[in-house]
Amino acid sequence: MLKKILILAVITGLYACANNKAKPVVIAPEQTINKQYMSVKAVEFNDQRKNKALAVINGKSLPLTKDLPATMKEWLTNSIEVNQYGTKVLTVNLLSFGSFIKQETMSFSMESVLEWQLKLESKKGSWTKSYQTTMTEEGPLSADNTIVERHLNQLTTVLLEQSLNDPEFNQAIFK
Template sequence: MFKKLLILVLISNVYACANKAKPVVIAPEQTINKQFMGVKSIEFNDQRTNKALAVINGESLPLTKDLVSVMQDWLSNSIETNQNGTKVLTVNLLSFGSFIKQETMSFSMESVLEWELKLESNKGTWTKSYQTTMAEEGPLSADNTIVERHLNKLATVLLEKSLNDPEFTQAIFK
């Protein structure tokens, strides 16, 4: 029995080393559909130092090349703007990724999303940071599907939380 388990562990390790990491695909599941008449445009900036969306045992997965355009499109589809508005909404991405501890037969993962919302107009600037996290443990290994599910869910949750924040709403209507 011990030999079979040892062989299984060795095969798992060889298989894991042989598989090339694939980029994580970000495609938030839903749009929020909020309308802010005072916002004339939305900008998205990726200000993270490590651009990887997943780090497994200290090693970064390949970068997602189109993260900025995907997030910009998603935000533009979620927030209706008005060309006659007076404010620019900037979303500065501060942290976005899954941090995974992969063991032989199990994994533990924590995903985090933090961004800063900035409203700018000729009357001044308002800024606030928002963060959300999600954790999961499971058998075998964490694959891209789990990472993608976490990150896409976090994006939707944090946008909803941010847009429904009374401080944000107050800043919009100032």
């Protein structure tokens, strides 16, 4: 009986790992921020990552998420109200964004990282600063897409709040 339970647990674990690799990670950060910047006329988003996968499990990348730049640009545009008569362009350059997972037989450890660079440009000059945040987690069995998605969506919301509340950013935006 114990042997059957052990075999069932191993098969379930292997199925969960295999099933996890087939689905792309979905990015849908919460709309918790809605800041208005009268001096910003547009928000742009550039994905500058070398590895476009949002999750890497034991060195193997999960399928790419379709339209990440469009999704992120829409989220940023909904989070930052712009003014068509503004004088500045806010560009978000995505430098690193993903979860790196070490999957073992019955457990996982995961580190998720998000790094981006904010750049404000106007006729008077430009200002640039990079921001980064991380999150780690360990757990039983396998890390599924739900955990990866939760990590990445939380990181995105947290980093935007930190960036927009940074005194240096606010000083640059109102210059």
